[in-house]
């Protein structure tokens with residue numbers, strides 16, 4: 001689910017990686033004992049010598065970059081919503097998205113505000129820009145569950161990104177009656193300006209141009225998620241990139257991917273390392289940077305704030321030394 005992936009710290013606590021330690025497929029997960037500085041050197045060395053880099057990015061990356069879904073950022077911006085719907089249901093922007101809004105006017109009142117704050121208003125965040133600088137000169141591809149459009153804003157080309165779970169800036173038929181998504185940035189700006197008491201005016205409620213039914217956010221939160229032509233093309237480009245670089249030295253740079261939906265990036269990345277001798281994994285994660293012990297030197301798992309580890313890796317990679 002798209003929204004599930006945008007987990008707050010609170011959400012992350014609900015999924016404990018310890019549950020995976022004794023089971024398949026992560027039975028040999030370990031926190032590496034290598035000192036932090038050495039891990040940074042190893043990660044930088046892998047990235048420098050890579051023929052190509054595949055970035056896998058999850059919620060933890062955007063949280064580290066500044067798009068925090070809870071705490072003061074939530075209460076400062078959603079005070080009226082908390083007052084109206086109650087603080088039990090409105091605990092952060094993750095859970096608020098699941099609130100059973102009583103009407104379409106109320107639903108779009110919430111989502112226009114949420115989208116403005118997380119997709120429209122923020123410019124490219126420094127952490128995303130740093131990642132772009134790091135991989136820009138090598139062949140690269142981005143696989144992401146994030147729906148906030150930061151990779152595009154940071155300069156990555158549309159042809160190099162596969163955002164599997166949708167985008168806050170798009171809407172679709174709520175029943176997925178046709179395979180098309182609609183750019184809704186302008187619509188959200190207008191809704192956000194026009195809303196009163198957490199609701200938009202009735203004449204602004206969007207309707208499906210085909211079936212006349214309700215519209216929904218283009219986020220993978222139920223079986224009606226639309227995989228349109230652009231989505232399928234991006235999936236195809238990702239598959240082609242994997243194929244093209246199969247014999248190369250590839251680094252899978254995994255950023256902030258937890259155990260909420262590990263089957264999209266985390267487990268497939270581990271499978272790719274298992275299947276390709278020359279591929280390696282650099283996993284940056286605040287709390288869940290466990291890596292398969294069997295990967296030995298082909299995995300670096302840095303359990304640290306991603307802003308800090310990424311900055312240190314960048315500095316190390318810029319040093320003019322021969323490893």
Ligand SMILES: [Zn+2]
Nearest residue numbers: 173177208211
């Ligand atoms: Zn429809």
